[in-house]
Amino acid sequence: MSADVKWTNLARRQIARRLKELGTPVSRRVVSQLLRRHGYRRRQAVKDRAMGEHPDRNAQFENLARLKAEYLAAGLPVLSIDTKKKELLGNFKRDGVIDTQEPIRTNDHDFVSQGEGVVIPHGLYDVGRNEGFLHLNTSHDTTQLACDSIALWWGQYGRERYPQATKLLLLCDGGGSNSATKYVFKEDLQKLATRLGLAIRVGHYPPYCSKYNPIEHRLFAHVSRACRGVVFHTLETAQHYMAKTETTTGLKVVVGILTKVYETGRKCLDSFKQTMKIVFDDVLPKWNYTARPEPA
Numbered sequence: 200m201s202a203d204v205k206w207t208n209l210a211r212r213q214i215a216r217r218l219k220e221l222g223t224p225v226s227r228r229v230v231s232q233l234l235r236r237h238g239y240r241r242r243q244a245v246k247d248r249a250m251g252e253h254p255d256r257n258a259q260f261e262n263l264a265r266l267k268a269e270y271l272a273a274g275l276p277v278l279s280i281d282t283k284k285k286e287l288l289g290n291f292k293r294d295g296v297i298d299t300q301e302p303i304r305t306n307d308h309d310f311v312s313q314g315e316g317v318v319i320p321h322g323l324y325d326v327g328r329n330e331g332f333l334h335l336n337t338s339h340d341t342t343q344l345a346c347d348s349i350a351l352w353w354g355q356y357g358r359e360r361y362p363q364a365t366k367l368l369l370l371c372d373g374g375g376s377n378s379a380t381k382y383v384f385k386e387d388l389q390k391l392a393t394r395l396g397l398a399i400r401v402g403h404y405p406p407y408c409s410k411y412n413p414i415e416h417r418l419f420a421h422v423s424r425a426c427r428g429v430v431f432h433t434l435e436t437a438q439h440y441m442a443k444t445e446t447t448t449g450l451k452v453v454v455g456i457l458t459k460v461y462e463t464g465r466k467c468l469d470s471f472k473q474t475m476k477i478v479f480d481d482v483l484p485k486w487n488y489t490a491r492p493e494p495a
Contacts, residue, residue: 207239256405259486263402266368266487267326270400276357276367277326279414280349282319282340282376283333283422288431289314295427305430318437320422321348321457324414326370328360331418331452333441335434341461342384345376346391351455353395366398366489372409379403379486385477386467392476392490403486421446 207214211227211234218225225233234240253259270277286293291314292305306313316337321344323332334348349369357367371377377384392399404412425444431437434456444452480487 252407253405255483255486256408259403259405259483260408260411262483262487263370263404266400266402267370270368271327274327274361275364276361277370278349278352278367279324279326279370279412279417280322280345280377281372281409281412281414281419282321282345283419285317285319285340286431286437287311287314288316288318288337288434288437290430290432293426293428293430295429297428303428303430315433318431318434319344320437320441321345321376322414322418322422323348323352324418325360326413326417329417329448329450330356331414331422331444331450332356333422333452333454334457335438335441335454336457336459336461337434338460339463340376341463341465342376342381342387343465344457344459344461345384346387347457347459350391350394351457353397355455356453364397366400368400368402370402370404370412370414372412373403373406373486374409377401377403382467382471383465385475385488385490386471388490389476389493393492396492398492399490401488401490405486417450418444418452421450422452 209217211230214230215225215227218230267277287309290305291309297303311317319336319338319340320333321336321340323334324330325332332348332352334344334351336344338344357364361367369377373379388399388401409415422441422444426437426440429436429440431440438454438456442452442454444450476491476493478489478491479485480489
């Protein structure tokens with residue numbers, strides 16, 4: 200009854216019982232009506248408060264929008280990339296409900312040692328074609344994994360879909376395996392550009408803005424929905440159900456497996472910063488640059 204109270208976690212039955220103790224017997228239905236009348240609704244917390252805001256945030260968003268429009272208009276590939284949340288492999292519970300004739304019994308503790316390891320899904324979303332690609336690995340999320348994932352996409356699909364392309368645009372977060380501050384990513388990206396014969400333009404989203412990366416809501420959200428409640432007993436199980444992802448707007452997802460073991464703790468060569476062919480933009484260079492292929 201206090202105006203200072205903005206929320207309650209009491210059930211309708213509990214509120215009715217307390218009102219009865221105070222001399223006002225009412226039913227749970229009346230309690231619900233009173234709560235609605237005073238603006239109370241069942242809600243859950245929403246992650247929409249930014250933890251910080253960079254002063255160049257809007258300028259970078261405008262720059263990314265310009266780059267994306269420019270590449271799409273020219274019929275060039277625009278890839279949004281990121282690594283999806285790691286998943287345990289084995290008899291472990293996963294969130295979600297599915298229709299089943301028998302109870303789904305899983306381990307009562309999520310001990311990694313009792314499973315088959317973890318699956319690391321590196322994703323690529325083709326913005327222009329509304330196509331998703333996931334490459335699963337079970338070692339480590341590294342810059343080499345990100346670059347190999349791009350190379351695999353180009354070799355199997357990109358070259359055929361964009362036969363005239365001499366460059367592509369990558370939209371990615373500022374951290375993780377494609378961190379804007381890691382020179383080892385730039386070194387691997389330089390090798391990738393030479394390997395593919397493509398100029399790779401990179402645009403990083405500002406800090407605290409990863410949710411705006413297209414892959415998050417156009418691919419990963421739908422993959423999570425397709426796999427909810429499914430127990431990932433093996434890597435092949437995860438691959439099977441992730442590949443079933445689809446939407447009414449025509450999204451299709453191709454899922455492959457990268458068996459390579461990636462090492463952590465790598466650093467770029469001492470001479471790389473002096474010899475690198477990375478060309479930084481004049482505007483916001485830490486978030487915008489191009490890796491150009493070196494001549495044979």
